[in-house]
Structures are given as C-alpha cells and as structure tokens.
Amino acid sequence: MPVLARAVRDVESRAQRGALNHDQRMRFQVIGLMVREERNRVKADTAMSEAVRAEQLKRLDGVATILAKTATRDPSLFTLLGEDVVLSDEARALRREMLAAAGLGQSPTEAVADETFSDAPAPIEKRVVPQSVISRQLSNPFLAPDFSSAAPREPQYGRLSTWELLGPLFTSFEKASDGAPSCMKLPDPNGLMTPSGRELMKHQAQLVEAAADGHRTFLLADEPGLGKTAQALLAAHAADAYPLLVVAPNVVKANWAHEVELWTPGRKATVIHGDGHTLDAFADIVIINYEVLDRHVDWLGEMGFRGMVVDEAHFIKNKSSQRSQQVLQLADRVRARIGRPLLMALTGTPLINDIEDFRTIWQFLGWIDDKKPRAELMGALEQTGLTPLDHGFYSAARQCVIDRGIVRRRKVDVAADIPARRIADLPVDLDDEIGRSIQQAERDLVARMLRRYASAAEARSSGPSEGIDAELVRRVATWEREDTAGSKDEENVFTMMRRIGQAKAGLAADYTAQLARSVGKVVFFAKHIDVMDTAEAAFKQRGIGYTSIRGDQSKTAREQAIDRFWNDPDVKVIVCSVTAAGVGINLQVASDVVLAELSWTDAEQTQAIDRVHRIGQDKPVTAWRIIAAQTIDGRIAELIDSKAGLAARALDGSDEEIGSSVDVQLEALVTLLTDALVERAA
Known part of the structure; x- marks a missing residue:
C-alpha cells in the first residue's frame, strides 16, 4: 500500500500541472490494475481478519478515488483500465519494479506470463514519430529501394x-x-x-x-x-x-x-x-x-x-x-x-x-x-x-x-588472443526519475563550487587572475568536501555515489542474469546491502539460483554459501559484499565478475577480481564494471584507473595511489570543478 500511495500521489501531482506524458499514463494504468488485483486478493484472503480486510479495502478505495479524480481531467485515461487491456512490455516491467519495491515477488505463473509477451498489436497511442525523423523524411521524401545487391530469387524447388x-x-x-x-x-x-x-x-x-x-x-x-x-x-x-x-x-x-x-x-x-x-x-x-x-x-x-x-x-x-x-x-x-x-x-x-x-x-x-x-x-x-x-x-x-x-x-x-584478466566497462543510462535527480544534484554541486570559486577569486588581494588557478580549485574542492561531509541537506560525492549504486542495482542484476544464462557461474560484487538485496530479488524473480556472502554471516554460513556456488549446478550467481568477500575466499569456478558499484581504490577492486583471477583458474577472466553514463560515476572510474596506471608505470620508486575514499572525493571534486571552468571559458 505505501508503494501504491506514493505512486498515485506522484501521478496526481503531475496531472495537476498539465497533461500526463506517456510514462505517467503508463504509471496510471499499472497503479489502477494493481489496485484491482490487490482488491481481489484481499477479498479472497480467508486468513485475514474482517477488521484488517476492512482497513485494507478502505485504503485501496482512497487510491482508487485519487485515480478517478485524475481521470476526470483526461477521460481517455479510463480506456487504459479496460478488462481486455493488453499491458506493454514497459508496463509489465514497471509492475515488477513496484512489486519488488513492496517486498513482493511474482508467482511462477506471473513470471511465465511476463516472459511470454502478448502478440497483440501495441496500442495506437504509443506509436510516435520524433520531430527529427520528420525532418529527415522532408529532406529526402523519395527514398528509393536499393537493389544493387539483389537478393537471391526463390528457386523452383525440386525433390x-x-x-x-x-x-x-x-x-x-x-x-x-x-x-x-x-x-x-x-x-x-x-x-x-x-x-x-x-x-x-x-x-x-x-x-x-x-x-x-x-x-x-x-x-x-x-x-x-x-x-x-x-x-x-x-x-x-x-x-x-x-x-x-x-x-x-x-x-x-x-x-x-x-x-x-x-x-x-x-x-x-x-x-x-x-x-x-x-x-x-x-x-x-x-x-x-x-x-x-x-x-x-x-x-x-x-x-x-x-x-x-x-x-x-x-x-x-x-x-x-x-x-x-x-x-x-x-x-x-x-x-x-x-x-x-x-x-x-x-x-x-x-x-x-x-x-x-x-x-x-x-x-x-x-x-x-x-x-x-x-x-x-x-x-x-x-x-x-x-x-x-x-x-x-x-x-x-x-x-x-x-x-x-x-x-x-x-x-x-582463442585464449592466446585474450588477456588473462581484463576489466570491461559497461556504461548504462539512468534515464528514469532517480537518474535525472542524480544528474540534477551533480549540476547543483558544480554550480555551488563555481560560485565559491568566483567569490574566492574576487576576494584575493591581487584580484582575479588569468586562466584557471589550479591551487584555488583544490582549495574550493577541499572546502566543499569538508562543509558537506556531515550535511544532511546537501549532496556530497559519497552520498551521490551511494545513490548511483542504488540506481544501477537493477541494471547490474539484469546484465548478471544474461551472463549467467550464457556462461554459467558469475560473481556479483556490491558495496552496500540494499544493492545486494535488489540483485537477489531480481535473481529470484528470474528463477536464477543464487547464494550470497555478507558481513553478518557466521563462518559456517559463509562456507556453506561458497560450497553451494562451487558444487550446486543450479546456483549460477554468488552475490558478494566487497568488504566481506573481497579477501580470503576462492571463487575461480567462475571466470566472469560483475562489479555493480565502483570501489574507492584500485586495490579494493583488484582484491575483488582476484577472488576469481587466481591459481587454479584455467580461463581468461573478465570483470564487467557497471558505469552510470553522464554522471560522476564515469569520472571516478577514470580517476581510479589513472592513479593505478601511474603507480604501475612509476620508474622512480614512487608508488602514488589513491589511498582512501576521502582522497577520491577530493580528486573527483577537483575534476568536476576544473571541467566546469574549462567549459565556461570555452
């Protein structure tokens, strides 16, 4: 109920500001159908007391009332709730997300239904023609077929x-x-x-x-x-x-x-x-x-x-x-x-x-x-x-x-063609509401540092200088990190990366599921428990066997999890905490690793990969690092890689490397501010 209540309030507020877009119309549809399903479930639940049943039905009526008020602004919304309506793939995916957010899974029948997508035509209202396509069509209205390479003619079949x-x-x-x-x-x-x-x-x-x-x-x-x-x-x-x-x-x-x-x-x-x-x-x-x-x-x-x-x-x-x-x-x-x-x-x-x-x-x-x-x-x-x-x-x-x-x-x-160990970055788009809020938070952070840099530059006794003052950039980044380190009102790099990890969790689990179906055993690493929870819920929903290693496990439970991953053919994925499973265990039964969240240092990342890339491994190892495109995630990945490469290439005895999350945060802020200053000066 809390999930439905939040979702319907969001749709209501959007409707009050104007016509609903496609995504909000889809959300309206899914909420309405889920209310209908939940009402039928509550009425049929014989184990539920009458008082609890009455309270649940009352809350469902409240959600339904909000839906009805919203639909009075746009009567076409009622057509989305017809008994014979066919849910799109996108709507089914949203329904699964809402069920997962409520801590509920799908029944086996529902899971099969979601795998077997309807062959009914898509609703006409979903068909679109972007303006850019219209422009292209107008620029070349007589696109002729090209038969310069003729297709083979269907033969007159013989015997x-x-x-x-x-x-x-x-x-x-x-x-x-x-x-x-x-x-x-x-x-x-x-x-x-x-x-x-x-x-x-x-x-x-x-x-x-x-x-x-x-x-x-x-x-x-x-x-x-x-x-x-x-x-x-x-x-x-x-x-x-x-x-x-x-x-x-x-x-x-x-x-x-x-x-x-x-x-x-x-x-x-x-x-x-x-x-x-x-x-x-x-x-x-x-x-x-x-x-x-x-x-x-x-x-x-x-x-x-x-x-x-x-x-x-x-x-x-x-x-x-x-x-x-x-x-x-x-x-x-x-x-x-x-x-x-x-x-x-x-x-x-x-x-x-x-x-x-x-x-x-x-x-x-x-x-x-x-x-x-x-x-x-x-x-x-x-x-x-x-x-x-x-x-x-x-x-x-x-x-x-x-x-x-x-x-x-x-x-x-083709092992001779492949490095024994490689890291492959997999950029993913966070193009939902959470992703957009993360990108806005990053823009706000950069704007705050730009204002601070300009104010500090003006306040210097020597007045503003030509070009970018690298020393002042680092000071501003240091002030920003110190001022927001314990703030609950403003985003800092640490909290932003935490949110990015949560936003990537489902996408990382999706890719892991694809790998598990194609290569077999896969090791999934995350830093935070909620990311592990999201991944495990996704694997359960898809019918993929998994086990996990967490920090609160007993030694016996950990050993049993590792044994299942090694010896049970039905267990395809082991979900690991970077801190709890990053050292001291052997998982080389797998050769593919998914890093759902970025580590703060190359050393931490390497320790995780080395659970698979170790003596006894007879296959090339690939670590798939999930990167949130168009966010600070990519900058931090580049920063860690560049520092690790610098240490590896050093010939003068220096082994410079980022040593802590504080260092990463500071370097990331320096990079963000420098890039913004360069862009503003261009």
Whole structure:
C-alpha cells in the first residue's frame, strides 16, 4: 500500500500541472490494475481478519478515488483500465519494479506470463514519430529501394519441395553434433588494425573480413567477453551497411554508443530514449532498446536501413511475443528495400530451453520463413542430394545452416588472443526519475563550487587572475568536501555515489542474469546491502539460483554459501559484499565478475577480481564494471584507473595511489570543478 500511495500521489501531482506524458499514463494504468488485483486478493484472503480486510479495502478505495479524480481531467485515461487491456512490455516491467519495491515477488505463473509477451498489436497511442525523423523524411521524401545487391530469387524447388524440413534442420543440431562449436569457415584477415587505429584480435578480424568479402548474415554466438559489439560495428563498416539499426536490451544501449566512438569514430550514433525527443535521425547508427521498440516500429521501417543488428538475440526466442514480431517485421521491411542487407544476431546464449529457440533468430536472418527454408538455404540443401531419410542428411543439413553464417568461438579456443584478466566497462543510462535527480544534484554541486570559486577569486588581494588557478580549485574542492561531509541537506560525492549504486542495482542484476544464462557461474560484487538485496530479488524473480556472502554471516554460513556456488549446478550467481568477500575466499569456478558499484581504490577492486583471477583458474577472466553514463560515476572510474596506471608505470620508486575514499572525493571534486571552468571559458 505505501508503494501504491506514493505512486498515485506522484501521478496526481503531475496531472495537476498539465497533461500526463506517456510514462505517467503508463504509471496510471499499472497503479489502477494493481489496485484491482490487490482488491481481489484481499477479498479472497480467508486468513485475514474482517477488521484488517476492512482497513485494507478502505485504503485501496482512497487510491482508487485519487485515480478517478485524475481521470476526470483526461477521460481517455479510463480506456487504459479496460478488462481486455493488453499491458506493454514497459508496463509489465514497471509492475515488477513496484512489486519488488513492496517486498513482493511474482508467482511462477506471473513470471511465465511476463516472459511470454502478448502478440497483440501495441496500442495506437504509443506509436510516435520524433520531430527529427520528420525532418529527415522532408529532406529526402523519395527514398528509393536499393537493389544493387539483389537478393537471391526463390528457386523452383525440386525433390525437397514436398518435405517438411524445418523439424529435421533443428534436429540436425542435436543428432549431428561432433562436440565442436558450430562455426562457419572464416577467411584469414588481411590485417588486424581498424580504421580508428585500434588493434583487433584475430578471431574478431576474421568475421570482419567475411563481411568485407560479401557475407551478409551472421548468427554471432561468441562467448561473452570476445568482443561481439566491436565485430558487429566493424562488419557494418566493412559492408558499408549505413544507416545501421541496433536493437539491444536497455542495460547495454549506452555501451553501444560508447563502442561506436571507440571502433568507428567517423560514424555518429544516436540512442532512442522514450519517445525519441533527443533522437538525431541523420545519424549513421540508430540504437534502440526492446522496451520502446513498439512506439517506433512504424517510422523505423521507413528509414532505409542497410543493416540491422539484434543484440542478445535470445530475447526474441519466443516468436509469439510482441517484440519478436516487431523485430521480424523490421527485418522484412529492411530486406524489401535493400537486396542483401547486413543482418546480425548477437548472443552468447543461442539456445535457452530447446533447439527450436533457433527458429525466430533464423527467420530474422532470412534463412527460413514460417514453413520452409528460404532461397539460399534451400538451394544448399538441394545440392546435398540427400533427403531426411538418408543417413548423412543431418550432418550435411547442419553444415548447410552453419555456412549461412553461424559463428561460435569460446574463450578457451582463442585464449592466446585474450588477456588473462581484463576489466570491461559497461556504461548504462539512468534515464528514469532517480537518474535525472542524480544528474540534477551533480549540476547543483558544480554550480555551488563555481560560485565559491568566483567569490574566492574576487576576494584575493591581487584580484582575479588569468586562466584557471589550479591551487584555488583544490582549495574550493577541499572546502566543499569538508562543509558537506556531515550535511544532511546537501549532496556530497559519497552520498551521490551511494545513490548511483542504488540506481544501477537493477541494471547490474539484469546484465548478471544474461551472463549467467550464457556462461554459467558469475560473481556479483556490491558495496552496500540494499544493492545486494535488489540483485537477489531480481535473481529470484528470474528463477536464477543464487547464494550470497555478507558481513553478518557466521563462518559456517559463509562456507556453506561458497560450497553451494562451487558444487550446486543450479546456483549460477554468488552475490558478494566487497568488504566481506573481497579477501580470503576462492571463487575461480567462475571466470566472469560483475562489479555493480565502483570501489574507492584500485586495490579494493583488484582484491575483488582476484577472488576469481587466481591459481587454479584455467580461463581468461573478465570483470564487467557497471558505469552510470553522464554522471560522476564515469569520472571516478577514470580517476581510479589513472592513479593505478601511474603507480604501475612509476620508474622512480614512487608508488602514488589513491589511498582512501576521502582522497577520491577530493580528486573527483577537483575534476568536476576544473571541467566546469574549462567549459565556461570555452
């Protein structure tokens, strides 16, 4: 009830200030449906006393009254509460968040329902066309199809035309496997340097070379940590597949924009948030997350994309889901305009439940349709001279599919290309209300320091000086840290980082869940108990087995948790406190670590990673560091890395390193103020 009460008051206050936007209309809908569900639950609860039941119903009536008053301002809101209303993916996600905030989980039936998204069309009111898209359409109103690379014509089928082939094709991956990864033959690369001057690993360069040679469809199923994002971006560069559409989970879409800057800096990327108000429709690469795809599917199909990448493609395994249908629709429209577009499905987990999880991915790539193989694959099957009754058919059919573009490499197979230990930063967007409040708090902090710097500069006897006074910057940062260290009214760096950690918790848990499904065991590190609690709730909701190590555990409980992680195949994640589990334990049964919150020193971070990267580890180790984009989080990560690098490179006996959280706070404030002064002077 407290969660519903806060949410409905928020919607009411927004409605009093003007028309509700899409997010608030969705919140109104979810609150109304949850009130209805809770009312039915309370009435059916025979264990509840009449007095308690009456009190609960009275409180629910209060929430319903506020909803009704809000709807009188906009009667169209009533349509969102119809008995036959279909909840969007985004609304389901909000409902899960509210349940989690109330300390409630989903029933198994509800969890399955949320996995099996409705195939009903998205409500018309959700479809949008950003102004930037309209501008692009007006600049080029006659976008003509491009058939310079003609798609293969559907053949006149011969002896296999009457056979049901999709079942045997799926079965071929079970019957005919020789134990080796399924991987097409890839060409030797001509070089390992990229246009940006960065060096590729050999296995990455092989795929890029295949795209340069004219191959246009790939199921890229490399294990996590082998650089699938870089390969996709460079394949698009090699194939000149621009504009390029990237569909990705929300947790990694900021990382895609970051990777574009690293690997193809000459190309501009734009990320679609919400209704797309900040979209640059003239960009080379458009990045969108599954959750908002339904709002934009109409205009995306008219953009003339020459390539399309679907990241974490196992998200579309359920063909009847709304997002799967939208991805397939977009792929068909891309093919209709471009004869042979670049189509790439990226996933470290091509199979989740059974072999037919391949179906939607293959259809997205254009290898099959609803009933049969399409032209290229059917032609290859015909050339084998075999039918499903022949002994050698399954092995030959499997190879025919692999040759269409399945690429699968494991860390252990390309270990010579990979550092024994690496830290990969994964930027995430905090584009919800909490994220916006954190960004505003950071702006307020910078403005406060700028005023203080200007006042101090004016007060000096010598008067203001030319340029930036580095000594005064450090003094102002010191004053700011000392004045706000114990303040309850103003944000300081420590409290801001605490809030950022809380805001990242769900996104970090989402990414950990994806890793757990693809690589197996994963170690999740956090600094604060509430972040650990949020992560554990997310794993429980997704049916992922987990255990944890906390500071308040007994020695016996800790040993039991470690033993379960090592020996129970159903326990995929161990949730660890950095302070309680950062030293003295061995977790090298895993090779992937997720750092949900930044450590204050490189030493603390290294200690956590070394729980996995230690003697007995036979795989390369990857630590995934979750960074909140466009916040102080990124600056502190850079600061810690630069100080650690300085210590490692020192040749004069100096081992300078940030030694405490106080030092980090001070250095972060110095960096913030210096950047603001530089920007103001520009």
